[in-house]
Amino acid sequence: SSAAMAALRGRPLLAPLGARLRAGPRAPLRSAASAPPLYDVVVSGGGMVGSAMAAVLGHDIHFYDKKIALLEAGPRKDYNHLPDSYSNRVSSISPGSATLLSSCGAWDHVCSLRLKPFRRMQVWDACSEAMIVFEKDDLDDMGYIVENDVIMSALTKQLDAVADRVEVFYRSKAVGYTWPLPSHSCGTSPWVQVELADGRRLQTKLLIGADGHNSVVRKEAEIQNLEHQYDQSAVVATLHLSEATDNNVAWQRFLPTGPIALLPLSDTASSLVWSTSHDHASELLAMDEESFVDSINSAFWSNINHSDFIDAAGAMFRSAISLLKPSGSAVRQLPPSVARVDPESRAMFPLGMGHATEYVQHRVALIGDAAHRVHPLAGQGVNLGFGDIACLAHHLSAAAFNGSDLGSLKHLLRFETERQRHNVSLIAATDVLKRLYSTTLAPLVLLRTWGLQATNALPPVK
Amino acid sequence: QLSLFRFTVKRPFSTSHSSVDSKEMKKFQLLAHKWWDEEGEYAALHSMNDIRVPFIRDTLLSMSSNYHLGNPLSGIRILDVGCGGGLLSEPLGRLGASVTGIDPVEDNIRTADRHKSFDPVLAKRIQYKSSSLEEIVEESMETFDVIVASEVVEHVADLEMFIKCCSQVLKPDGSLFITTINKTQLSYVLGIVVAEKIMGIVPEGTHDWEKFVPPEELEYLLESNGFSVKTVSGMLYNPLSGSWSWTKSTSLNYAVHAVKAGAPSHATDTPPETDTQQRSATAGTA
Numbered sequence: 001s002s003a004a005m006a007a008l009r010g011r012p013l014l015a016p017l018g019a020r021l022r023a024g025p026r027a028p029l030r031s032a033a034s035a036p037p038l039y040d041v042v043v044s045g046g047g048m049v050g051s052a053m054a055a056v057l058g059h060d061i062h063f064y065d066k067k068i069a070l071l072e073a074g075p076r077k078d079y080n081h082l083p084d085s086y087s088n089r090v091s092s093i094s095p096g097s098a099t100l101l102s103s104c105g106a107w108d109h110v111c112s113l114r115l116k117p118f119r120r121m122q123v124w125d126a127c128s129e130a131m132i133v134f135e136k137d138d139l140d141d142m143g144y145i146v147e148n149d150v151i152m153s154a155l156t157k158q159l160d161a162v163a164d165r166v167e168v169f170y171r172s173k174a175v176g177y178t179w180p181l182p183s184h185s186c187g188t189s190p191w192v193q194v195e196l197a198d199g200r201r202l203q204t205k206l207l208i209g210a211d212g213h214n215s216v217v218r219k220e221a222e223i224q225n226l227e228h229q230y231d232q233s234a235v236v237a238t239l240h241l242s243e244a245t246d247n248n249v250a251w252q253r254f255l256p257t258g259p260i261a262l263l264p265l266s267d268t269a270s271s272l273v274w275s276t277s278h279d280h281a282s283e284l285l286a287m288d289e290e291s292f293v294d295s296i297n298s299a300f301w302s303n304i305n306h307s308d309f310i311d312a313a314g315a316m317f318r319s320a321i322s323l324l325k326p327s328g329s330a331v332r333q334l335p336p337s338v339a340r341v342d343p344e345s346r347a348m349f350p351l352g353m354g355h356a357t358e359y360v361q362h363r364v365a366l367i368g369d370a371a372h373r374v375h376p377l378a379g380q381g382v383n384l385g386f387g388d389i390a391c392l393a394h395h396l397s398a399a400a401f402n403g404s405d406l407g408s409l410k411h412l413l414r415f416e417t418e419r420q421r422h423n424v425s426l427i428a429a430t431d432v433l434k435r436l437y438s439t440t441l442a443p444l445v446l447l448r449t450w451g452l453q454a455t456n457a458l459p460p461v462k
Numbered sequence: 463q464l465s466l467f468r469f470t471v472k473r474p475f476s477t478s479h480s481s482v483d484s485k486e487m488k489k490f491q492l493l494a495h496k497w498w499d500e501e502g503e504y505a506a507l508h509s510m511n512d513i514r515v516p517f518i519r520d521t522l523l524s525m526s527s528n529y530h531l532g533n534p535l536s537g538i539r540i541l542d543v544g545c546g547g548g549l550l551s552e553p554l555g556r557l558g559a560s561v562t563g564i565d566p567v568e569d570n571i572r573t574a575d576r577h578k579s580f581d582p583v584l585a586k587r588i589q590y591k592s593s594s595l596e597e598i599v600e601e602s603m604e605t606f607d608v609i610v611a612s613e614v615v616e617h618v619a620d621l622e623m624f625i626k627c628c629s630q631v632l633k634p635d636g637s638l639f640i641t642t643i644n645k646t647q648l649s650y651v652l653g654i655v656v657a658e659k660i661m662g663i664v665p666e667g668t669h670d671w672e673k674f675v676p677p678e679e680l681e682y683l684l685e686s687n688g689f690s691v692k693t694v695s696g697m698l699y700n701p702l703s704g705s706w707s708w709t710k711s712t713s714l715n716y717a718v719h720a721v722k723a724g725a726p727s728h729a730t731d732t733p734p735e736t737d738t739q740q741r742s743a744t745a746g747t748a
Contacts, residue, residue, distance in 0.1 A: 063532065402515050
């Protein structure tokens, strides 16, 4: 696992920066009059992470006189009228991400639209009684379940608020990039050249790639990506509970086919994220609504995967723990039961993991899924992206206040080091957990049963 | 149209540049095209920006009352003496200042002009001129709010003359920022032997230890020429990390902030001194 982590980091300690140069065509020098417009920062990709990056920079005081562009391939969406029904694409937002969204004024909009705080997370195994509960000592909010459309609506509003600094280009897919040499020689432009699908061109001092796990920026920069397609798809849907409840707990149960999670949306509704094999996922989408609801309830309540051996071993371990640490086993709550599913809300998408060996090059930085793609079982995906934004914005703000060249590798490398250190362990751990819980083999089940129980009893490990 | 490839006819060096040492000029000529390679010969100067730019910026911010959002140095006229390829002029320009960069080596000015030309904002804010300090005194009396002379005074032929000229082109209450190297046994061992000959942090032959300036001498010259020394602070380079930091000891590198007296300056009619400088007998402590 440490070898895997070293590979994920992807870079020897003292690699020469010359290794970050790319071969390929350089942009010829044009006179200032005919040169394409020059931006300080261009963000490629207008999803949650790209939009937040542009909004955060646009609201930064040291970027007051800078020019930022955000490129989005799709059209501008009207977020002014949120439908009454919930969208099936939701994210679990950590308090840290909420702070970031606050810093650009977007969190207030989110709160005024809709979101659901949760106080507790209960995670347990389908093959045993082992369970782990996460909650804050002060019973504060652990996180928030927010629809992605709500986040986008809030970010779009905040981008509009700084339209004099941030120019958003809709229906503008970037199709090509031309890279500069770090110490440029005569006859070549020192900036990154961006070519859009309609032939328009932009120049920029720093290109930020926020264009998702199939990032074009990453591919064109020839940054190696370690990726792996899981043999799983995630099924999402909006569910209605049998009875109204406080619904401030996030539930996740590890089935042998994959984890099933219920994320609270309101007192009567929850969002489903069920990671399972491709075949099973297709079945779930095809079956009628009643059978679908039955499958979900059965997944959460059935003990069909228990074996007497594991149950006995688990119970024995639990009594051992309660001798040593009386408060070490938490009370098991029961998840809510589901009554029906929103029609049209069922969808599926394939899952994979990925990690770019480099997050930065001269005048280029990757954030969000372009840099790292993770299994949804940890509920971390977009939070890692928001964490990237907080770190990169901090370094760019300091660089701007120092009068530095924004595309300089010096501060970009500091961003990369900080984030890789944080992300690699989380991505590796998520991958390990995914594999560990994908089996019914007794030894591994025992291992994870005891491991989970022990972890639940020991706060530092938790 | 930018005509970057047209080479102008070189002017022969005039012998009236009394603060410019022609031997020093030749050293820098050879490296004129290397200025902007952040990992090359001038890497240490590039990373020095991480401490000298905040030093200048914060000192000036603390002395002024208006703050322009995004442009902390807006409205300030700065003279960068010995600007080289423009490594310090550019960050100051990005922070909003109007910068005039002068350097006696024409190739340096050419490199600096070329590098700033790609950024329309910088191209407007920064003007470069191939010139010595004396040559611009007459047309620039009390013109500048700030003078920065970073890694320069250890290369000049006549330090007192240099300081007098700084005083002449500075407005009253204007600031002078100097960074340079102390003349100590330590600076010989680390600054010359290790930095130049062994580790190649500085191109070999760049520095002449005899011309290093102890801070006591610099302070004396400043105070006796109408300046009030406000800050003296040691600087330390870590070759492993390639980064600079502030330190108490001034035995190696150090920075000085001095302010010109507020009283109207008197024009000196006497010709510049040509006697050799009496160096102070006490060198800095190792």
